[in-house]
Amino acid sequence: MSKTTREQLLDVAERQFAERGFYGVSIAAVADELSLTKQALLHHFRTKEKLYGSVLERISRDYEQALNDLSGQSDVETAEQLTEYLVQLAEDACRHSARTQLLMRELLDNKRRAETASTWYLQSYLETLTNRMGSLPGWSKVSSARVFARLYQLLGAINYYAISQPTLRAILGAEEADAVRSVFSSELRALLEAPVN
Amino acid sequence: MSKTTREQLLDVAERQFAERGFYGVSIAAVADELSLTKQALLHHFRTKEKLYGSVLERISRDYEQALNDLSGQSDVETAEQLTEYLVQLAEDACRHSARTQLLMRELLDNKRRAETASTWYLQSYLETLTNRMGSLPGWSKVSSARVFARLYQLLGAINYYAISQPTLRAILGAEEADAVRSVFSSELRALLEAPVN
DNA sequence: ATTGCGACTTACCACATGGTAGGTTGCCCG
DNA sequence: CGGGCAACCTACCATGTGGTAAGTCGCAAT
Numbered sequence: 001m002s003k004t005t006r007e008q009l010l011d012v013a014e015r016q017f018a019e020r021g022f023y024g025v026s027i028a029a030v031a032d033e034l035s036l037t038k039q040a041l042l043h044h045f046r047t048k049e050k051l052y053g054s055v056l057e058r059i060s061r062d063y064e065q066a067l068n069d070l071s072g073q074s075d076v077e078t079a080e081q082l083t084e085y086l087v088q089l090a091e092d093a094c095r096h097s098a099r100t101q102l103l104m105r106e107l108l109d110n111k112r113r114a115e116t117a118s119t120w121y122l123q124s125y126l127e128t129l130t131n132r133m134g135s136l137p138g139w140s141k142v143s144s145a146r147v148f149a150r151l152y153q154l155l156g157a158i159n160y161y162a163i164s165q166p167t168l169r170a171i172l173g174a175e176e177a178d179a180v181r182s183v184f185s186s187e188l189r190a191l192l193e194a195p196v197n
Numbered sequence: 198m199s200k201t202t203r204e205q206l207l208d209v210a211e212r213q214f215a216e217r218g219f220y221g222v223s224i225a226a227v228a229d230e231l232s233l234t235k236q237a238l239l240h241h242f243r244t245k246e247k248l249y250g251s252v253l254e255r256i257s258r259d260y261e262q263a264l265n266d267l268s269g270q271s272d273v274e275t276a277e278q279l280t281e282y283l284v285q286l287a288e289d290a291c292r293h294s295a296r297t298q299l300l301m302r303e304l305l306d307n308k309r310r311a312e313t314a315s316t317w318y319l320q321s322y323l324e325t326l327t328n329r330m331g332s333l334p335g336w337s338k339v340s341s342a343r344v345f346a347r348l349y350q351l352l353g354a355i356n357y358y359a360i361s362q363p364t365l366r367a368i369l370g371a372e373e374a375d376a377v378r379s380v381f382s383s384e385l386r387a388l389l390e391a392p393v394n
Numbered sequence: 395a396t397t398g399c400g401a402c403t404t405a406c407c408a409c410a411t412g413g414t415a416g417g418t419t420g421c422c423c424g
Numbered sequence: 425c426g427g428g429c430a431a432c433c434t435a436c437c438a439t440g441t442g443g444t445a446a447g448t449c450g451c452a453a454t
Contacts, residue, residue: 005431019308023220026411038412040432048412101305108298111216111363123368145376148369149384152361152377153354160353166308171320172345179342180349186394187346194391197383202401223441235442237402245442 006044008034014055018098021105022052056106059099060121066092067128079136083192086154087185093162094181100162126151142196154191203241205231211252215295218302219249253303256296257318264325276333280389283351284382290359291378297359323348339393351388
């Protein structure tokens with residue numbers, strides 16, 4: 001049993017939106033990649049915006065589930081667990097670079113697309129992570145703003161690095177880029193363990 | 198003496214490209230904002246690509262100059278100087294958020310626009326900064342890959358945070374967002390001073 | 395005065411885009 | 425067998441796009 005047409009369309013759309021952005025993609029181009037007409041696509045998603053929204057929705061579902069998996073793991077949260085989660089996140093962000101790119105674009109666009117659907121997933125995601133981090137031994141007495149600042153710096157480092165991968169490979173060359181990648185996780189740990197200022 | 202039309206066009210184009218990306222902007226919209234026709238714009242920049250290229254060129258010139266200012270300052274580089282430079286960079290990135298956004302978009306797009314003009318400014322910029330950091334006392338015995346990884350994480354934290362500003366304000370509310378911003382620099386310092394792993 | 399030129403304009407065009415309207419086909423269910 | 429419906433299709437359209445062609449206007453140099 002193969003994927004449904006709808007899912008295949010979402011796959012292609014996700015990749016194309018990630019590569020060229022909302023305005024850079026035509027629904028005809030998405031449909032064409034599956035040898036369909038754009039009307040077939042419009043049959044599944046009534047408008048281009050709906051298609052884009054569905055792509056985003058699917059991603060946010062996946063993210064939320066990953067977060068739930070983390071939440072469900074245990075009550076006694078240790079620094080190691082959070083660290084490992086973020087290290088894992090970094091690797092996923094690089095592996096699924098299309099998604100990372102798409103979300104980065106969404107972050108850039110959402111001043112325009114304001115309010116509507118931009119906040120949704122980030123909201124609870126950031127909330128949960130901040131709470132987790134704030135309840136760690138070293139962070140319990142720190143202001144929430146400071147916890148959040150540190151967390152966001154880590155997320156920034158991770159996501160920015162993930163989307164930079166192709167560029168870095170071009171700038172540094174393959175071997176040096178791989179060398180960087182292999183030490184990235186351990187440097188990430190160093191940042192996590194850095195004392196509060 | 199006011200700005201030339203050409204410069205005004207570049208200003209508007211820079212802002213619009215930053216907000217909506219290359220494909221999201223029409224040259225007519227740029228010209229319209231100055232009450233000109235799109236043909237007036239095409240008179241100054243022969244094509245849309247040329248306009249975009251000119252915007253990028255102007256930005257990269259400014260960045261290079263800022264870097265030169267850093268280079269010229271002194272030979273005995275101290276950790277404090279680099280730290281202050283990065284803190285300054287973070288504040289500039291937030292202040293000139295349009296530029297930061299545009300460069301982020303360029304980073305996302307340059308797999309497509311491959312090779313041509315994407316590397317240019319980043320190349321020397323990263324090179325210089327890496328060398329600076331690598332020659333600091335604490336980093337002199339560390340592999341270049343590790344130096345680079347740490348540096349790139351810091352740049353990621355800075356740039357990601359800068360472009361997130363409007364979203365964060367929406368998610369956290371103005372007062373909490375301001376609170377985060379006021380501790381951001383000091384947390385950035387903490388990351389810089391974190392020991393190597 | 396005339397020429398030349400930079401800075402614009404209106405008129406126009408080929409083309410791609412998102413979307414509508416109205417089929418056709420094949421399958422499942424009664 | 426027949427109705428309904430999902431999943432496509434062809435045909436068409438209004439709009440917006442980047443870009444060309446050709447002209448106007450003011451001004452500075454000869």
